[in-house]
Amino acid sequence: xxxxxxxxxxxxxxxxxxxxxxxxxxxxxxxxxxxxxxxxxxxxxxxxxxxxxxxxxxxxxxxxxxxxxxxxxxxxxxxxxxxxxxxxxxxxxxxxxxxxxxxxxxxxxxxxxxxxxxxxxxxxxxxxxxxxxxxxxxxxxxxxxxxxxxxxxxxxxxxxxxxxxxxxxxxxxxxxxxxxxxxxxxxxxxxxxxxxxxxxxxxxxxxxxxxxxxxxxxxxxxxxxxxxxxxxxxxxxxxxxxxxxxxxxxxxxxxxxxxxxxxxxxxxxxxxxxxxxxxxxxxxxxxxxxxxxxxxxxxxxxxxxxxxxxxxxxxxxxxxxxxxxxxxxxxxxxxxxxxxxxxxxxxxxxxxxxxxxxxxxxxxxxxxxxxxxxxxxxxxxxxxxxxxxxxxxxxxxxxxxxxx
Amino acid sequence: xxxxxxxxxxxxxxxxxxxxxxxxxxxxxxxxxxxxxxxxxxxxxxxxxxxxxxxxxxxxxxxxxxxxxxxxxxxxxxxxxxxxxxxxxxxxxxxxxxxxxxxxxxxxxxxxxxxxxxxxxxxxxxxxxxxxxxxxxxxxxxxxxxxxxxxxxxxxxxxxxxxxxxxxxxxxxxxxxxxxxxxxxxxxxxxxxxxxxxxxxxxxxxxxxxxxxxxxxxxxxxxxxxxxxxxxxxxxxxxxxxxxxxxxxxxxxxxxxxxxxxxxxxxxxxxxxxxxxxxxxxxxxxxxxxxxxxxxxxxxxxxxxxxxxxxxxxxxxxxxxxxxxxxxxxxxxxxxxxxxxxxxxxxxxxxxxxxxxxxxxxxxxxxxxxxxxxxxxxxxxxxxxxxxxxxxxxxxxxxxxxxx
Numbered sequence: 175x176x177x178x179x180x181x182x183x184x185x186x187x188x189x190x191x192x193x194x195x196x197x198x199x200x201x202x203x204x205x206x207x208x209x210x211x212x213x214x215x216x217x218x219x220x221x222x223x224x225x226x227x228x229x230x231x232x233x234x235x236x237x238x239x240x241x242x243x244x245x246x247x248x249x250x251x252x253x254x255x256x257x258x259x260x261x262x263x264x265x266x267x268x269x270x271x272x273x274x275x276x277x278x279x280x281x282x283x284x285x286x287x288x289x290x291x292x293x294x295x296x297x298x299x300x301x302x303x304x305x306x307x308x309x310x311x312x313x314x315x316x317x318x319x320x321x322x323x324x325x326x327x328x329x330x331x332x333x334x335x336x337x338x339x340x341x342x343x344x345x346x347x348x349x350x351x352x353x354x355x356x357x358x359x360x361x362x363x364x365x366x367x368x369x370x371x372x373x374x375x376x377x378x379x380x381x382x383x384x385x386x387x388x389x390x391x392x393x394x395x396x397x398x399x400x401x402x403x404x405x406x407x408x409x410x411x412x413x414x415x416x417x418x419x420x421x422x423x424x425x426x427x428x429x430x431x432x433x434x435x436x437x438x439x440x441x442x443x444x445x446x447x448x449x450x451x452x453x454x455x456x457x458x459x460x461x462x463x464x465x466x467x468x469x470x471x472x473x474x475x476x477x478x479x480x481x482x483x484x485x486x487x488x489x490x491x492x493x494x495x496x497x498x499x500x501x502x503x504x505x506x507x508x509x510x511x512x513x514x515x516x517x518x519x520x521x522x523x524x525x526x527x528x529x530x531x532x533x534x535x536x537x538x539x540x541x542x543x544x545x546x547x548x549x550x551x552x553x554x555x556x557x558x559x560x561x562x563x564x565x566x567x568x569x570x571x572x573x574x575x576x577x578x
Numbered sequence: 579x580x581x582x583x584x585x586x587x588x589x590x591x592x593x594x595x596x597x598x599x600x601x602x603x604x605x606x607x608x609x610x611x612x613x614x615x616x617x618x619x620x621x622x623x624x625x626x627x628x629x630x631x632x633x634x635x636x637x638x639x640x641x642x643x644x645x646x647x648x649x650x651x652x653x654x655x656x657x658x659x660x661x662x663x664x665x666x667x668x669x670x671x672x673x674x675x676x677x678x679x680x681x682x683x684x685x686x687x688x689x690x691x692x693x694x695x696x697x698x699x700x701x702x703x704x705x706x707x708x709x710x711x712x713x714x715x716x717x718x719x720x721x722x723x724x725x726x727x728x729x730x731x732x733x734x735x736x737x738x739x740x741x742x743x744x745x746x747x748x749x750x751x752x753x754x755x756x757x758x759x760x761x762x763x764x765x766x767x768x769x770x771x772x773x774x775x776x777x778x779x780x781x782x783x784x785x786x787x788x789x790x791x792x793x794x795x796x797x798x799x800x801x802x803x804x805x806x807x808x809x810x811x812x813x814x815x816x817x818x819x820x821x822x823x824x825x826x827x828x829x830x831x832x833x834x835x836x837x838x839x840x841x842x843x844x845x846x847x848x849x850x851x852x853x854x855x856x857x858x859x860x861x862x863x864x865x866x867x868x869x870x871x872x873x874x875x876x877x878x879x880x881x882x883x884x885x886x887x888x889x890x891x892x893x894x895x896x897x898x899x900x901x902x903x904x905x906x907x908x909x910x911x912x913x914x915x916x917x918x919x920x921x922x923x924x925x926x927x928x929x930x931x932x933x934x935x936x937x938x939x940x941x942x943x944x945x946x947x948x949x950x951x952x953x954x955x956x957x958x959x960x961x962x963x964x965x966x967x968x969x970x971x972x973x974x975x976x977x978x979x980x981x982x
Contacts, residue, residue, distance in 0.1 A: 175600050191920045193897040193927030193945065196579050200681060201605060201667060202625075202637065221606075223627035223635075226671050231627075233606065253944060255930065263605060267630050277604060285930070292909055292930040299913070303920060409910035410917050493597040505696055506813035509703070513814050516595045516707060523597030526659065526689070526696040540657060541597065 176489035178279075181308075181473060182261050185281040188304045189259035192296065194283055197258045199240035205230040207239045210458075212340040212427030219266040221276070233265035236470060237282045238428070238455070245286055246461030254287030254464070274444065275474055284468030291399045293467050294432045294451060295406035301436060301447060301471065302412045308476075309485045312412075315446065318419035319403065319434045322450070323396035324386065325423065328377050332370035340427035342366070346378065347425040380420040399432060428452045432467070438479055446479065447471035493541040498525035498534045499549040507549040511559055511574060515547075518578055538564055547577070580893035582683075585712075585877060586665050589685040592708045593663035596700065598687055601662045603644035609634035611643045614862075616744040616831030625669040625680070637669035641686045642832070642859070642872060649690055650865030658691030658868070678848065679878060688872030695803045697871050698836045698855060699810035705840060705851060705875065706816045712880075713889045716816075719850065722823035723807065723838045726854070727800035728790065729827065732781050736774035744831035746770070750782065751829040784824040803836060832856045836871070842883055850883065851875035897945040902929035902938045903953040911953040915963055915978060919951075922982055942968055951981070 189196070205222050222232040234240060237260050245256065260282045270276060283300055285293040298317060305315055322343060329339060345360045354375075361371045380386050383404070387397055400418060407413050416434075424433045431451030438446065449469025457463045480486045495515055499508040505528070512524040523541055525534055531548075538546050548560040558571045593600070609626050626636040638644060641664050649660065664686045674680060687704055689697040702721060709719055726747060733743060749764045758779075765775045784790050787808070791801055804822060811817050820838075828837045835855035842850065853873025861867045884890045899919055903912040909932070916928040927945055929938055935952075942950050952964040962975045 175602060179600065191925050193925055195895055196583065198579060223629060225627060253941070277606070288930045290931055295913065296928060296930060299917065406910055406913055409914045491599055506810055509699065509810055510813045513703065521595050521597055524700060526692045526700060527694055537657070
């Protein structure tokens with residue numbers, strides 16, 4: 175829990191540095207909110223139930239659909255752009271593996287109302303700020319960046335119907351997870367011609383913008399946006415963190431533009447985080463579309479990475495004072511002393527039973543107390559207590575009223 | 579969300595003042611963990627399902643059973659006493675009313691391993707510290723305190739079997755919620771004699787310890803403990819907050835000793851918080867019993883009370899700086915400036931599109947920015963930006979490197 179609080183505190187502080195406001199959503203949602211027909215993994219692993227009123231409900235697998243609904247609900251009452259973050263628990267129903275639990279937390283940052291790639295650049299910058307704060311460098315972690323508009327361009331050239339786009343992206347996201355022949359088979363069953371499949375797989379292997387320009391020409395939107403993103407990255411000062419990689423498409427059906435993924439350079443772990451632009455999500459829930467982008471950052475893989483790198487911080491319990499009485503008649507005195515210190519904002523562990531001093535010292539060590547305050551009858555009669563500074567062993571008597 | 583964070587931050591800081599460590603548990607638990615046979619409301623309102631693997635599961639209605647399980651699991655690896663707090667989401671399946679939602683949060687503090695009422699006194703003290711911090715006084719709120727040992731004493735005198743104790747308590751908790759005749763009927767169906775029922779109801783109307791002593795005699799444990807609690811309250815300095823009231827039994831089956839309840843003195847709202855001693859809970863989960871007590875404090879009724887009293891704090895968004903560029907070519911410059919400020923720990927809202935200054939000023943006002951930093955081409959060529967202090971209107975140019 176100390177580690178979780180430390181991690182979340184870093185998520186929160188970074189989000190605030192970027193001027194984002196915190197939001198949250200219900201944990202239990204109507205199942206319909208998450209049902210899309212693109213064959214996504216997230217849909218297959220939905221943790222869903224029927225409730226006592228025979229409603230189909232689900233523990234949220236992600237936060238973005240709830241966010242979309244909230245944006246629609248707020249309508250014109252909010253001023254754009256919205257910059258919102260959330261740290262929310264999410265669930266998936268699947269076998270548990272390393273860095274993948276049924277229950278996990280996700281840090282999300284979203285920008286609603288900005289069509290420019292300045293938004294994506296800002297989001298990637300915030301994740302990098304987070305990495306730097308916790309001691310992760312660009313030699314540990316990188317970002318692969320692409321745009322779904324690359325695929326869209328190819329599909330357009332082969333006259334593939336637009337409504338197949340999400341499904342094709344979800345299939346392609348399985349590259350390196352399932353055999354290439356299965357990918358091809360799935361693509362063909364999505365009505366792609368043999369030729370289109372080959373061209374698609376060719377494009378996906380491209381790892382530089384120059385090469386991409388050779389293939390698609392300089393005028394396509396995908397290229398303009400990607401170039402702008404890399405140019406902004408230079409200004410922000412995070413060029414060495416990011417690289418173009420056409421094979422990145424992400425596994426969620428709703429992305430429409432830039433997509434990105436944080437990965438560990440040793441290649442041992444699953445994606446650390448991922449995000450992108452989803453300009454057409456709102457209309458799927460019956461709202462008017464707004465340009466939007468965001469990312470999700472889980473709490474599991476990053477902890478694995480910190481462990482790998484020996485970067486998990488030492489987080490010990492920490493209570494400034496431990497207060498005890500020397501006999502049970504003075505327990506009330508100890509309560510009084512504890513109350514005084516707490517009024518002054520000092521943290522106090524009050525010993526609630528009559529225990530030998532040896533026991534008290536052991537407990538003091540465990541909670542890393544700085545001071546031991548002893549209520550003994552001789553001092554108490556003078557309105558005083560005995561203070562022991564635990565680091566130095568220094569001892570003195572002090573009036574209760576003068577305790578700080 | 580700002581209000582919730584403010585509330586939770588106060589829960590957290592008070593818990594830390596008292597030397598408690600934060601814990602959390604799964605939201606989705608095995609249903610069996612919450613099934614007890616005492617007819618509690620909490621059991622009737624369980625938000626339960628069958629999962630995809632045909633397991634009976636429930637969204638937790640409370641945190642204490644999970645805590646009990648964790649204590650058993652930890653066994654001898656932890657040193658007693660444990661002082662743990664949690665701020666956890668809980669669910670109930672029932673009709674929604676004022677201050678009662680299906681989904682809510684509960685602040686819990688628990689002390690495991692202390693048999694003395696010093697533990698209960700410490701818990702009540704922490705709640706009062708919380709009230710004071712948020713501006714609630716003893717004329718707004720009080721605590722009714724009793725002990726289940728009072729009832730136990732009466733039941734013993736009428737030879738009522740011990741295994742009926744939990745059930746009787748749950749029935750009595752409905753006093754003032756359902757008609758007295760229904761209470762009597764339910765008690766009789768729990769095998770209590772007419773005489774025992776009358777004596778029980780008599781005792782429940784007692785509102786002073788002197789009167790209780792008259793009825794039960796001075797030697798009963800309930801009385802000794804209650805007297806000690808009131809004496810400790812004096813030392814802590816919270817006597818005016820608490821009063822004895824035998825009708826308080828609380829609605830959870832597992833309490834065994836002192837029970838208490840925070841209430842608003844105007845009597846408009848449901849109980850604000852409640853807790854007590856549960857020395858025999860661990861054995862019901864197959865562990866060895868340990869003395870334990872704790873409380874639950876919901877996030878709904880307290881907000882109602884704060885609204886009633888006009889004590890809900892003004893919590894506005896707050897971002898120190900807003901940074902914008904005067905034309906889209908300089909967007910990268912604005913990103914650079916934002917990155918510099920954030921490196922120095924300053925919060926920055928970066929304007930991500932090319933917007934007129936009028937728009938920027940409106941946004942600055944909405945987020946309560948202190949400074950507006952403008953990246954314009956004349957200054958930028960000199961490596962400078964224009965700064966405007968928004969409270970005073972003061973303006974100056976400054977080198978980007980000198981920005982703090």
